[in-house]
Amino acid sequence: MAGDPTEILTKHRYDATRLVQILRDVMAAEGYLSAKTITAIAEGLKLPRARVEGVAGFYSFFALEPRGRFRVLFSDNITDEMAGSLELRQRLLDAFHIGLGEVSRDGLVSVDATSCTGLCDQGPALLVNGHAIGRLTPARIGAISSLIRGGAPVAEWPENLFRIDSHIERKDLLLATPLARGEALAAAIARGAEATLEQVKLSNLRGRGGAGFPTGVKWEACRSTPDDERVVVCNADEGEPGTFKDRVLLADYADLVIEGMTVAAFVIGAKKGFLYVRGEYPFLEASLEATLAERRRIGLLGKDILGTKGFDFDLEIHWGAGAYVCGEESALIESLEGKRGIPRNRPPFPVTNGYLQRPTIVNNVETFAAAAFVAVHGGEWLRSHGTAKSTGTKILSVSGDVARPGVYEYPFGVTVEQVLADCGAENTHSVQVGGPSGTLLARNEFRRRIAFEDVSSAGAFMVFDASRDILEIVDNFARFFAHESCGFCTPCRVGTTLVKQMTNHLVSGKGTRRDVKDLARVCNVMARTSHCGLGTTAGNPVLHALEKFRPAFDQRLASLEVLPSFDLDEALAPAREATGREDSGAHLSSEEEP
Amino acid sequence: MSDTTFSMDGRDIPFEPGQTILQAAVAAGVYVPYLCFNAEFKPHGSCKVCTVKLNGRTATSCTTPARAGDEVESETAEVRELRKNLVQFLFTEGNHFCPSCEASGSCMLQGVAYELEVMSPYYNPLFPDRPVDASHPEVLLDFNRCILCELCIRASSEVDGKNVFALSGRGIKKHLIVNAESGRLADTTLAVTDKAMSVCPVGVILRKRRGFLVPIGRRKYDEHPLSEVAVASTSKPEEGT
Numbered sequence: 001m002a003g004d005p006t007e008i009l010t011k012h013r014y015d016a017t018r019l020v021q022i023l024r025d026v027m028a029a030e031g032y033l034s035a036k037t038i039t040a041i042a043e044g045l046k047l048p049r050a051r052v053e054g055v056a057g058f059y060s061f062f063a064l065e066p067r068g069r070f071r072v073l074f075s076d077n078i079t080d081e082m083a084g085s086l087e088l089r090q091r092l093l094d095a096f097h098i099g100l101g102e103v104s105r106d107g108l109v110s111v112d113a114t115s116c117t118g119l120c121d122q123g124p125a126l127l128v129n130g131h132a133i134g135r136l137t138p139a140r141i142g143a144i145s146s147l148i149r150g151g152a153p154v155a156e157w158p159e160n161l162f163r164i165d166s167h168i169e170r171k172d173l174l175l176a177t178p179l180a181r182g183e184a185l186a187a188a189i190a191r192g193a194e195a196t197l198e199q200v201k202l203s204n205l206r207g208r209g210g211a212g213f214p215t216g217v218k219w220e221a222c223r224s225t226p227d228d229e230r231v232v233v234c235n236a237d238e239g240e241p242g243t244f245k246d247r248v249l250l251a252d253y254a255d256l257v258i259e260g261m262t263v264a265a266f267v268i269g270a271k272k273g274f275l276y277v278r279g280e281y282p283f284l285e286a287s288l289e290a291t292l293a294e295r296r297r298i299g300l301l302g303k304d305i306l307g308t309k310g311f312d313f314d315l316e317i318h319w320g321a322g323a324y325v326c327g328e329e330s331a332l333i334e335s336l337e338g339k340r341g342i343p344r345n346r347p348p349f350p351v352t353n354g355y356l357q358r359p360t361i362v363n364n365v366e367t368f369a370a371a372a373f374v375a376v377h378g379g380e381w382l383r384s385h386g387t388a389k390s391t392g393t394k395i396l397s398v399s400g401d402v403a404r405p406g407v408y409e410y411p412f413g414v415t416v417e418q419v420l421a422d423c424g425a426e427n428t429h430s431v432q433v434g435g436p437s438g439t440l441l442a443r444n445e446f447r448r449r450i451a452f453e454d455v456s457s458a459g460a461f462m463v464f465d466a467s468r469d470i471l472e473i474v475d476n477f478a479r480f481f482a483h484e485s486c487g488f489c490t491p492c493r494v495g496t497t498l499v500k501q502m503t504n505h506l507v508s509g510k511g512t513r514r515d516v517k518d519l520a521r522v523c524n525v526m527a528r529t530s531h532c533g534l535g536t537t538a539g540n541p542v543l544h545a546l547e548k549f550r551p552a553f554d555q556r557l558a559s560l561e562v563l564p565s566f567d568l569d570e571a572l573a574p575a576r577e578a579t580g581r582e583d584s585g586a587h588l589s590s591e592e593e594p
Numbered sequence: 595m596s597d598t599t600f601s602m603d604g605r606d607i608p609f610e611p612g613q614t615i616l617q618a619a620v621a622a623g624v625y626v627p628y629l630c631f632n633a634e635f636k637p638h639g640s641c642k643v644c645t646v647k648l649n650g651r652t653a654t655s656c657t658t659p660a661r662a663g664d665e666v667e668s669e670t671a672e673v674r675e676l677r678k679n680l681v682q683f684l685f686t687e688g689n690h691f692c693p694s695c696e697a698s699g700s701c702m703l704q705g706v707a708y709e710l711e712v713m714s715p716y717y718n719p720l721f722p723d724r725p726v727d728a729s730h731p732e733v734l735l736d737f738n739r740c741i742l743c744e745l746c747i748r749a750s751s752e753v754d755g756k757n758v759f760a761l762s763g764r765g766i767k768k769h770l771i772v773n774a775e776s777g778r779l780a781d782t783t784l785a786v787t788d789k790a791m792s793v794c795p796v797g798v799i800l801r802k803r804r805g806f807l808v809p810i811g812r813r814k815y816d817e818h819p820l821s822e823v824a825v826a827s828t829s830k831p832e833e834g835t
Contacts, residue, residue: 035775035777036775038775039775048751048760049773049775050757050759050760050762050771051757051760053771054760054761054762054771056762057763057764058763058764059764060764323764340764345638345657347659482765483765484765485764485765485766486764486765486768487763487764487765487766487767489640489642490640490642490643490683490684490741491642491680491683493687493742493766493768494683494684494766495683496765496766497720497766498718501718521679522717525676525680528645529645529652529654529680530642531642531654
C-alpha cells in the first residue's frame with residue numbers, strides 16, 4: 001500500500017541502523033519519501049521523526065518531494081561534459097519541455113544532474129530510476145525518450161542499454177596473479193593470525209583510498225583493542241570523480257576482495273563485516289550477492305570457516321545513497337549506523353570506536369585485494385614491486401582525452417608520462433591525478449611518479465588535452481564540492497559555495513583581480529580550518545590551477561580592477577517574468593536576443 | 595609543572611585529564627573565540643571559530659585534547675585572520691541584520707565579530723530564503739539568523755529528552771527542522787521551560803511578547819565585551835577575579 005512502509009520495515013527487521021537501506025527501498029517502491037511515510041518509518045523504528053527526516057534530507061538520491069516516475073540523473077563529471085553530456089541532457093529536457101530539476105506536468109519524468117557516477121571510461125552516463133546507462137549518444141537519448149513515453153518499467157527496457165564494460169587495459173600484480181577461492185584464507189589459517197599480521201606489516205601495504213595509512217598498523221590497533229565484537233568494513237563508496245577501479249574490482253574480482261576482507265576478519269578477530277558500495281552501482285548487486293552466497297555455500301563465510309573452530313565471519317552489503325562524504329571512513333560508519341554521513345570528531349579513531357563504538361577497520365577495496373595476496377605470498381612478495389615507500393601496485397582509472405580509457409594497473413613509481421603513452425593520450429595539456437581532491441599536473445610535471453612519496457592517488461587519472469579550458473575544469477570541480485559538502489563545519493559549508501560562485505563568475509568573464517585574490521583566500525581558509533579531508537582538499541583544483549595556469553585566469557578577467565558583482569539586469573528578471581516581457585527594451589544591456 | 599600544562603601564546607595553561615584546549619583555556623580565564631561551544635555540553639567542533647595553531651598546524655581547540663607541553667598559538671595575526679574569515683562566512687551565509695535584530699547586544703555572533711574586528715561580511719551575501727515559524731503561541735523561530743551550532747538540538751535531546759530540533763539538508767542547504775510532520779513548531783512538544791529555549795547563541799529561538807524587554811545598551815554584551823563575559827561565566831570561581 002502506498003505510504004505504508006510496514007513490509008520494508010519488516011524486511012529490515014525494524015533495525016534503526018538500517019535506516020539508509022530502508023529509505024533506499026522506500027524510494028525504489030514509491031519514488032519519493034512523503035511526510036506521512038517518514039512519520040510511519042520513524043514510528044516503526046522508534047526514532048524521533050526529525051531524525052528520519054534529517055537522514056532523508058541528507059543523501060542526494062532521496063527525494064522529499066515527488067520526482068518524475070522516471071527520474072533521470074545525468075552524471076556531471078568533467079569527463080561526461082567533455083564527451084558531450086550537456087548537449088545530450090538538453091536534448092532530453094527539450095524532448096519533454098522541462099527545465100533541469102523540474103518534473104514534467106504529467107509527473108512522467110524529471111531530469112537532473114548528479115555527481116560523477118563512475119562510468120568515466122564509457123561516458124557520458126546517466127541513471128534512470130537508479131539504473132546506469134553509459135555510452136550516451138543522440139540516438140540513445142532518442143531511444144530513452146521513447147521508452148519513457150512508452151511508460152514501461154526500466155527493468156523491462158532493452159538489456160543492451162545497461163551494458164557496463166570493465167575495460168581492463170593493463171594487468172599487473174593484483175589483476176594478473178591467479179588466486180583460488182579460499183587460497184588466501186587457508187594460508188592465513190596455516191600461518192596463524194599473528195604471523196599473518198606480521199606479513200601484512202612486513203609488506204608495508206598502505207591504504208589504497210589515497211591517504212596511504214599503513215594497513216598492518218591499522219589492523220594491529222584494532223586487534224589489540226579489547227572487545228568481543230570487532231568489525232571489518234570495505235569502503236567501496238568510490239565517489240571521487242574520475243575513479244571507477246573499485247567498480248571493476250567488484251565486478252570482476254569480487255572473490256578476491258571478499259577473500260581479503262575475510263583474511264582481515266581472521267587477523268583482527270571480527271565476526272561482522274560490511275561492504276559499503278556506492279548507490280551509483282546497483283548493477284553490481286546480483287553478482288555480489290551471488291558471490292556471497294557461493295562463499296557461504298562452500299564454507300568461506302559463516303560459521304567455522306574452512307573448518308576452523310571459532311572462525312566465524314559474515315558480511316552484508318550496505319548501499320550508499322549519493323553522498324561523496326561517506327567515502328571518509330567515520331562518515332561511512334555513521335551512514336552504516338543509519339545516520340547522516342557526518343565525519344566524526346577524532347580521537348577516538350574507528351580502530352577503537354567505530355561501528356556502534358566497536359573496534360572497526362575500514363579499508364579500500366583495492367587494499368583488501370592486495371592483502372589477500374600478501375596472506376598467500378607473504379610480505380616480501382609485495383615489497384618486491386613498487387618503490388621502497390610505496391610497495392606493490394596501484395590501479396588507475398584512466399579517462400578523458402585518451403584513446404583507450406579504462407583500468408590500468410602499474411607498479412608504484414610509474415611516471416605520468418608512461419601512463420599517458422600507454423593509454424594513447426595526445427597533445428596532453430594537464431592531468432588530474434587522484435580526482436578533484438588530488439593533484440592537477442601541468443606538462444612540465446609529467447615525469448613525476450605515482451607513489452605516496454610523490455603524486456599520491458586514490459586511482460583517478462583524468463587527462464585533458466590542449467583543446468580544453470582549464471577554467472571550465474576548475475568550475476566543474478567547484479560545483480562538485482559545493483554539492484557534496486556535508487555542511488557540518490563553517491569553512492567547507494560556506495567556502496565551497498563561495499568558491500563555486502566565484503569560479504562561475506570568472507568563467508563567465510565577469511571576474512576581476514579581486515575575485516582571484518578572494519578565491520585563493522577562501523580556499524586557504526577551507527584548507528586550514530575544515531573538519532575533514534573534503535574541506536581541506538576542496539580548494540585544491542583552484543589553488544593548483546592558479547599556481548600552474550595563472551595566465552588562463554588573467555586572460556579571462558574583465559579589464560577593470562573592480563566590477564560591481566551585482567547584476568542590475570539580472571535583478572530585473574522577476575519584473576520581466578511578471579510582465580511576460582523578454583524584448584530588448586526589457587533588458588538594461590542587450591547582450592543577445594533570444 | 596610542565597606535565598599538566600601547555601603553552602598558549604607563551605602563557606602556561608593548566609589542564610585536567612580529559613579537558614580540551616579550549617576548555618582548559620576558558621577555565622584558566624583565557625578567552626578563545628567560539629560559537630558552537632557551550633561549557634554545559636560535549637564539544638562539537640563545527641563552527642571552527644576556536645581554531646588555533648597547535649605545534650605549527652591548525653586545530654579545532656574545543657575538540658582537541660590538551661596535552662602537556664603543546665605549543666598553542668591563539669592571538670596571533672595569522673590565527674585571527676582565519677577566525678575573522680570564518681565569522682565573515684557566517685554573516686555571508688545567513689541573513690544577519692544587527693540593527694533590527696532582537697538579539698543585538700546579547701548575540702554571540704555579533705560579539706565575536708566585535709572581538710575579531712569584523713567590519714563587514716566582505717563576501718557577497720547569499721541572502722537565503724528562510725521563512726520564520728511563528729506557529730507556536732509562545733515561541734518564534736527566526737531561521738534567518740541560524741548559524742547551525744546545533745546547541746538547541748543537543749539541549750533538546752540531551753537535557754529535555756525531547757528531540758524537538760534536528761538538521762536536514764546538506765552542505766549550504768543544511769537547515770534546522772522541528773520534530774513534526776507539519777514542519778511547524780506548534781506541533782512539537784517544545785515548552786518554554788525547555789533547556790533548548792535558552793542555549794541559542796544568536797537570535798533564532800525567541801520568546802514572543804518579550805521583544806526589547808531589556809533595552810539596547812543594557813544587554814549582555816553591552817557593558818562587558820563577550821571576551822570578558824565568556825571567561826567569567828565558565829572559569830572556576832577561584833580564578834574568576
